[in-house]
Amino acid sequence: MKEQNTKVEEPFYSKGLKFACQEGCAACCKIPGWVGIKDEDAEKMAEILGIKLNRFLAKYTHRKDGKLRLNERHDHACAMLSKDNTYCLVHEARPSQCRTYPFWDEILVNEFIWILEKRACPGIDQGRIYSADEIRKINRDEQQAEGYQNSEDA
Numbered sequence: 001m002k003e004q005n006t007k008v009e010e011p012f013y014s015k016g017l018k019f020a021c022q023e024g025c026a027a028c029c030k031i032p033g034w035v036g037i038k039d040e041d042a043e044k045m046a047e048i049l050g051i052k053l054n055r056f057l058a059k060y061t062h063r064k065d066g067k068l069r070l071n072e073r074h075d076h077a078c079a080m081l082s083k084d085n086t087y088c089l090v091h092e093a094r095p096s097q098c099r100t101y102p103f104w105d106e107i108l109v110n111e112f113i114w115i116l117e118k119r120a121c122p123g124i125d126q127g128r129i130y131s132a133d134e135i136r137k138i139n140r141d142e143q144q145a146e147g148y149q150n151s152e153d154a
């Protein structure tokens, strides 16, 4: 009888990955695409902006396939990006897909893809090391969120 190969391959990030979001960057908020939010995110965002929920929903969001999404500006940046493109107006209430970037499935595929993502995110390979467990936890949160989609996929 053949022995079964029970060895589980370790992910490339088993020793952790360095990441630190760079102040004033906001590059990922300018990428054309969409940001999915939950109803409770919308409530918190409206509160932070100091406007009524109905007004927030009408001005900054739309629904597609029954899912709530933030609008894009004319330049395709997220509607919650400040006018000078340097910070998120609702940082404290930013949704899961923003909180969990860049620890997304499609970026954690392998080391090559991770390094390639540096072209989009200058925070990759900077700052402190996130352990494999931390990365897994953040990634699980991302899986429960809507997930980023390029415009072409939407």
Ligand code: SF4
Pocket (backbone or CB within 6 Å): 020, 021, 022, 025, 026, 027, 028, 029, 101, 102, 120, 121, 122, 123, 124
């Ligand atoms: S691209 Fe990276 S460094 Fe820049 S704001 Fe987004 S997460 Fe932070």
Ligand code: SF4
Pocket (backbone or CB within 6 Å): 028, 029, 035, 070, 078, 079, 080, 081, 082, 087, 088, 089, 090, 091, 094, 095, 098
């Ligand atoms: S919600 Fe904030 S952090 Fe997320 S894409 Fe929009 S501006 Fe960026």
